[in-house]
Amino acid sequence: MLGRRLAVTFLLCVSVLHLPDKADAQKVKFDFDKSADFKKYKKYTWGSNYLLTRQTKEDQERINMAIIDSINRNLQAGGFVEDDKNPDFRITYEAGGLPKTDVGAQRELYATDMINYTWGNFGGISSDAWVYSLAKLQITVTDAATKSNLWQAMASQKIRDPVKFGDKLKENVDKFIQKTMKSFPPKK
Secondary structure, X not given: OHHHHHHHHHHHHHHHHOOOXXXXXXXXXXXXXXXXXXXXXXXXXXXXXXXXXXXXXXHHHHHHHHHXXXXXXXXXXXXXXEOOOOOOEEEEEXXXXXEEEEEEEOOOOOHHHHOXXXXXXXXOOOEEEEEEEXXXXXXXXXEOOOOOEEEEEXXXXXXXXXXXXXXXXXXXXXXXXXXXXXXXXXXX
């Protein structure tokens, strides 16, 4: 009986403490070749990209083009030039979305909520579920001659309303790409 009470107490504490995220901040991690001289890299080309979603073929193409266009604009604003014949580096991306859920207390629980509460069941504890998509993107920059990785960034963000995100796809992808590529080229 004591083990059961401890388990229920633990689950109750976890559900109260795990409230939904108020801000869906984008998380970005990056790494780069510290021996590379990024000043010599001015011209780029595209490699093979990989997009995995549960969207229609038309929507996947819209997403693909939004990502490519945004990366192109970002690179060109940084002084880089697309050159498919004589590139210094190759850029690729891998992206996708995963359906996710969070579960927690629907509202804050107070001591008065526990009056007449029995440890034998979860009756009286209301819970709620939050569904979202976890968008992930990895951008890789590779030396065109040696094919060695120069720079790589991994970004992720919770998207609470994919339809709303898709309605302003270009603007939302631009924000996502700008934050992801903020560290390119890296400053030593």
